[in-house]
Amino acid sequence: MASAPAPLSAPAPVTVRVQAEDFDTAAEIEALSAGRTDIGAVVTFSGLCREEKGALSALELEHYPGMAEAEIRRICDEAITRFDLQGATAIHRFGRIDPGDRIVLVIAASTHRQAAFDGASFIMDYLKTAAPFWKKEHLKDGTARGWVSAKDADDTARDRWTQG
Amino acid sequence: MREVRLVYFAWVRERIGVGDEIVSLPDTVVTAGDLIAFLKTRGEDYAAALEHENVIRVAIDQEHVEHDEALGSAREIALFPPMTGG
Numbered sequence: 001m002a003s004a005p006a007p008l009s010a011p012a013p014v015t016v017r018v019q020a021e022d023f024d025t026a027a028e029i030e031a032l033s034a035g036r037t038d039i040g041a042v043v044t045f046s047g048l049c050r051e052e053k054g055a056l057s058a059l060e061l062e063h064y065p066g067m068a069e070a071e072i073r074r075i076c077d078e079a080i081t082r083f084d085l086q087g088a089t090a091i092h093r094f095g096r097i098d099p100g101d102r103i104v105l106v107i108a109a110s111t112h113r114q115a116a117f118d119g120a121s122f123i124m125d126y127l128k129t130a131a132p133f134w135k136k137e138h139l140k141d142g143t144a145r146g147w148v149s150a151k152d153a154d155d156t157a158r159d160r161w162t163q164g
Numbered sequence: 165m166r167e168v169r170l171v172y173f174a175w176v177r178e179r180i181g182v183g184d185e186i187v188s189l190p191d192t193v194v195t196a197g198d199l200i201a202f203l204k205t206r207g208e209d210y211a212a213a214l215e216h217e218n219v220i221r222v223a224i225d226q227e228h229v230e231h232d233e234a235l236g237s238a239r240e241i242a243l244f245p246p247m248t249g250g
Contacts, residue, residue: 047250061249062174064242067226092249104250124250130228132242133249134174147175150246 014076015089018068023091023105032087032107039086043116045106045124051099057140059097064132068092075126083119085110090123092133125158165190168235170203172213173244176220179213189235196222197231199241219246 015032017023025046033039049059076088089107097103104127108119135148171184193202200217203210214220222229223242235241 063249064171064173064223064226064244067223067242070226071228128250129247131249132173132223132244132247134245135248136174147245148248150248154250 012080012085013087014073014080015091016069016073016076017091018063018065018072019091019093020095022093022102025102025105028089028091028105029107032089032109036086036109038111039109040111041113041116042107042109043113043120045104045120046102047104047124049097049099049101049103052137055139056099057138057142058099059103060136060138061094061097061103062134062136063092063094067132068094071131072127075123075130078126079108079119079122082122083108083110083115085115085119088119088123090127092127092131094133122161125154125161128154129158168238169240171240171242173242175245176213176243180209194234195231196224196229196233196235196241199235200231200243203243214243220244221246 013032025044029042029044033042050056072090072092076090079085079088085108087109089105091105093103106120106123106127108116108123110116110119137145137148139145165188167186167188169184170187172180172182177183189199189202193199200214200220204214221244222231222233224233224235224238225240
């Protein structure tokens, strides 16, 4: 006996933006969750520019236009599948960023909290190690300290998602 | 010979001195690693930028690849340092 095909659930929305402008965290949470009754948990991560004990004047963030968006989208799509998320948003800024300013926003929505925590953490770990962005530090004394070095700790954080 | 567009970022871009360029590749350049070795013969700036080959990351048509990846019919190849976003 033929059974009716299972109803297709709407694909979980993924929003990815790479922009010079600041973003409104509350508005992004609202955009992701408004009108939804299937979401039970929303986890938000905000990355801010540290002042590095008063020495830092600003960060200069360079990115690879096109690939930056594509790579973050690949990471979000993987997180949606892996953690069965109900939606994800990732926004990353480029250009000059002053101490205290927002750099990155990740929002993960799911039915229950653990998937939302894990999803946001997974997206950030891969974003830091695979999304093509580079930070250069400018100091208050007018010198450029130079390009920030990649940290082994970031690779370690990423690798825990592929271990047993 | 074939022509590809190369793009560079962060300190790779600064040391080479340009952000992007069209380069003719000899047929002996097959993999991403071959490309890096070839570029190092183009002058001191390239040799300095690509001195530590194993830290140089490569993307072919905006997707990460390992150094043993064949370039194939790549249109755009990017070379850059390890990423530090987030």
